[in-house]
Amino acid sequence: MKLMTASTHSQKPGRNDPCHCGSGLKYKKCCCDKDRAQESAVRAINPASVRLGMEQMMGKIGKLVESKNMSIEDLNAHFAGRSIDDINDEYEDLGGHSDKEKAQDMVYAALEESNPKKRKKIIDEAMALYPHLPDAWIVMAEDSANTAVEALSYFERAVAAGEQDLGEKFFKENEGHFWGMTETRPYMRAKAYLADTLWGLGREEEAIAQYQDCLRLNPNDNQGVRDVLVSYLLIQNDLDGAEKILSRYKEDFGAQHAFNTALFLFKKHGPESKKATKQITEAIAGNAHVPKYLLSKIKIPTMTPDSYSPGSKEEAIIYVDEAMRAWKETPGALAWLMQCQ
DSSP states (O other), X not given: XXXXXXXXXXXOOOTTSBOTTSSSSBGGGTTHHHHHHHHHHHHHTOHHHHHHHHHHHHHHHHHHHHHHXXXXXXXXXXXXXXXXXXXXXXXXXXXXXXXXXXXXXXXXXHHTOOOHHHHHHHHHHHHHHOSOOHHHHHHHHHHHOOSHHHHHHHHHHHHHHHHHHHOHXXXXXXXXXXXXXXXXXXXXXXXXXXXXHHHHTTOHHHHHHHHHHHHHHOTTOTTOHHHHHHHHHHHTTOHHHHHHHHHHTTTOOSHHHHHHHHHHHHHHHOTTOHHHHHHHHHXXXXXXXXXXXXXXXXXXXXXXXXXXXXXXXXXXXXXHHHHHHHHHTSTTHHHHHHHHO
């Protein structure tokens, strides 16, 4: 079960620690610049590392801003023209990091470590320092779970860890603003993994409830769970539920929203519906690859792409991977799609 892409780097020493190469020099005077250049090259081709790297950097900037009590104007002036390495150095020099911050940074390092033994060592150390780390349980699921049932256990513990970490008061005060707050992201990731695993195990109503809770906590839906959720609701024939989400995000564009809307209109109004026909025509114009995969004219690849651009094959593959069942289980839908091409 591959959950996050790892690079080839283990946890780095601090800038003032002895360099790992054994030169006897401090890390900042020896291999620091070389390691950073290599990390940049890895991140340039690794979308998962880029996203997590940005998240980690946002947390560091937030800590610096808090420590200096900056206004927006001060923030812009302070960070203007500064490199990521400069910010990393300032964050490290700041010191006074909490056990949670240190442990989460260790987890970020583990997520970039490709060696399972080294990754486990980092995770064990992080958990010993601060046990309520959703991302740590996610890494353990990747490394240790051999079945979906085993993975489910890890993801349940990841969600529980996030709830313990954030606390009941935090949930009440910040509902609707999750994901925008960096500290909530490990928890939100855990919920998405839990929902996906529950669905795969046939616990479909529980999976839908998890995704709906993600939207409650984060209506902006930076994770993009709404498209998966609509497909699941269409499979369940919950047209009212699907319509609510499609209406809430009616300004969306892209294959997921366009084809889900077309299927919803077909299920609600039938193949003679002018609205449904207009919608499917527009959806096909936006991505002509989707019908080819839905109608099995082209085989769906085993691996789902990490990213896509509008109208691309990758976008089609991602959508069909999650929505094929909804189309197949809707009587007449694929025949209608073939007719509308």
